[in-house]
Amino acid sequence: xxxxxxxxxxxxxxxxxxxxxxxxxxxxxxxxxxxxxxxxxxxxxxxxxxxxxxxxxxxxxxxxxxxxxxxxxxxxxxxxxxxxxxxxxxxxxxxxxxxxxxxxxxxxxxxxxxxxxxxxxxxxxxxxxxxxxxxxxxxxxxxxxxxxxxxxxxxxxxxxxxxxxxxxxxxxxxxxxxxxxxxxxxxxxxxxxxxxxxxxxxxxxxxxxxxxxxxxxxxxxxxxxxxxxxxxxxxxxxxxxxxxxxxxxxxxxxxxxxxxxxxxxxxxxxxxxxxxxxxxxxxxxxxxxxxxxxxxxxxxxxxxxxxxxxxxxxxxxxxxxxxxxxxxxxxxxxxxxxxxxxxxxxxxxxxxxxxxxxxxxxxxxxxxxxxxxxxxxxxxxxxxxxxxxxxxxxxxxxxxxx
Numbered sequence: 028x029x030x031x032x033x034x035x036x037x038x039x040x041x042x043x044x045x046x047x048x049x050x051x052x053x054x055x056x057x058x059x060x061x062x063x064x065x066x067x068x069x070x071x072x073x074x075x076x077x078x079x080x081x082x083x084x085x086x087x088x089x090x091x092x093x094x095x096x097x098x099x100x101x102x103x104x105x106x107x108x109x110x111x112x113x114x115x116x117x118x119x120x121x122x123x124x125x126x127x128x129x130x131x132x133x134x135x136x137x138x139x140x141x142x143x144x145x146x147x148x149x150x151x152x153x154x155x156x157x158x159x160x161x162x163x164x165x166x167x168x169x170x171x172x173x174x175x176x177x178x179x180x181x182x183x184x185x186x187x188x189x190x191x192x193x194x195x196x197x198x199x200x201x202x203x204x205x206x207x208x209x210x211x212x213x214x215x216x217x218x219x220x221x222x223x224x225x226x227x228x229x230x231x232x233x234x235x236x237x238x239x240x241x242x243x244x245x246x247x248x249x250x251x252x253x254x255x256x257x258x259x260x261x262x263x264x265x266x267x268x269x270x271x272x273x274x275x276x277x278x279x280x281x282x283x284x285x286x287x288x289x290x291x292x293x294x295x296x297x298x299x300x301x302x303x304x305x306x307x308x309x310x311x312x313x314x315x316x317x318x319x320x321x322x323x324x325x326x327x328x329x330x331x332x333x334x335x336x337x338x339x340x341x342x343x344x345x346x347x348x349x350x351x352x353x354x355x356x357x358x359x360x361x362x363x364x365x366x367x368x369x370x371x372x373x374x375x376x377x378x379x380x381x382x383x384x385x386x387x388x389x390x391x392x393x394x395x396x397x398x399x400x401x402x403x404x405x406x407x408x409x410x411x412x413x414x415x416x417x418x419x420x421x422x423x424x425x426x427x428x429x
Contacts (some may be wrong), residue, residue, distance in 0.1 A: 053202065058171075065167060073160055073218060079108030080153050086110050091117060091128065094135040094143070101148040125306075155221045163218055170215055253308040255318050258283045261301060264320045268328050271297060291365035292409050299335075299406035303327040306399050334398060335407050339368075343391070344412055346371035368412035384420075392427050404428055 081106040088096035095117060099105060104116040121131045135143065208386040255261065263283050266272040274293055288295055304327040311323040340347035344402045350367045373387065381387045391411075395404040405428050 042175070060079045062171065069218070072166075073156075073163075076108060077153060077156050077160065079106040080156070082155065083108055083110050083113045087113055087117060090114075092132050092136060094138075095121075095132055097143075098135065100151045100153055103152045104153060152221065158220050159219060163175045166215075253312045253318065254316070255304055255308045255323065256320065260320070261304065262287060264324045265297070265304075266301060268324060269296060269300065271300075292406075293366070295402065295406050295409055296366070298402035299400075300327055300331055302402050303398045306330075331403075333404070334403070335410050338394070339407075339410060339412070341378050343374060344370035344372070344414075345374050347412055350413075364410075368410060368414035369416070370414055372414055388420075388423060388427070391424055393422075395428070401428065 047429050080100075084096050084100055087099055087105075087110075098120070099113060099117050102116075102120070104113050104120075118128075121128055124131060126134065135147075138146070238264070245351060256264070262271070262275050266275055274287050274289045274297075275284060276288065277283060278285050287297075304323055307323060307330065308318060311319040311326070313319075335345075347368060347370045350369045377387070377390075381390050395407050398404050398407060405425070408421070408425045408428055411424055
């Protein structure tokens with residue numbers, strides 16, 4: 028007769044093996060479901076997204092050139108794989124500058140690799156996604172090939188780990204643990220977010236400086252202009268600057284501006300000042316159509332002086348100064364109303380570099396070409412001095428504009 032104890036032990040052993048088989052089946056089902064989801068759905072979808080991004084970039088490259096296509100890639104313009112969206116993002120990006128598509132393309136294609144990376148980043152989102160895919164495949168293969176790690180992922184963290192209970196039941200998966208076990212496995216198989224740390228802010232585009240001539244370094248890109256106000260609003264804002272107020276007429280009863288009459292070359296100066304205000308306007312716009320006019324006028328005053336009188340007096344001419352009224356004796360009426368300058372001659376550093384009159388003219392004309400408008404160029408030319416009373420050099424530069 029078989030001992031009751033032996034029968035009990037045999038029954039417990041059979042149950043133990045049955046439970047082990049059930050646990051193994053649960054594990055197998057979870058692994059099969061997770062692997063099917065990864066290999067049949069997620070992996071093909073991830074590859075398809077990358078392929079669509081590549082197709083969009085190729086289309087953009089054919090239309091706008093490789094450099095602009097790289098900008099779109101670096102800024103993630105192709106992430107949704109939609110060519111119409113990509114074109115709009117490219118056009119909006121360029122549209123935020125004062126450039127046309129053609130001038131923008133010309134500028135970026137002339138940039139050095141270092142300047143391009145500084146302006147637009149150097150991480151391709153397509154390349155980052157490809158690297159993420161490769162990393163994921165390596166990680167998934169490692170998980171599926173490591174049985175011990177797989178067991179640890181599936182078994183509940185609360186399962187016994189030590190002693191006899193840990194040895195007998197620590198590897199067992201219970202039916203109530205199935206959902207949590209599958210979640211733990213899938214969380215290890217899922218894609219990781221693509222991180223890009225070297226992408227600059229799009230607004231930093233307007234901080235990029237470039238050698239625009241031998242005389243100065245300017246900004247490569249300018250923001251698109253904004254509405255800085257009506258003519259009367261601009262006149263009211265600049266009234267206290269540069270003697271403009273002397274040329275503005277107001278109604279004596281209402282104080283409303285009724286007109287302006289600029290004498291001499293003051294009109295040229297006003298037009299240049301207004302153009303600089305327009306150039307700087309986007310930096311003083313709150314994106315709701317409100318312009319900080321007081322700050323804008325002050326900035327325009329400083330910029331116009333920096334690009335005109337400062338360049339002339341610091342880099343080109345010695346003894347550069349405004350000609351006083353009593354020094355204009357014998358001048359014609361219109362000339363006496365002009366703001367004119369005199370000097371004692373070219374700076375030695377300037378003539379050492381530009382030895383002939385023609386080279387000196389070319390250097391100045393090339394610099395003027397970097398200024399934002401004809402009005403700024405004409406104001407610069409009219410601000411050039413006579414040299415010991417001889418204004419022929421100044422006039423030759425003025426004639427080059429007209």
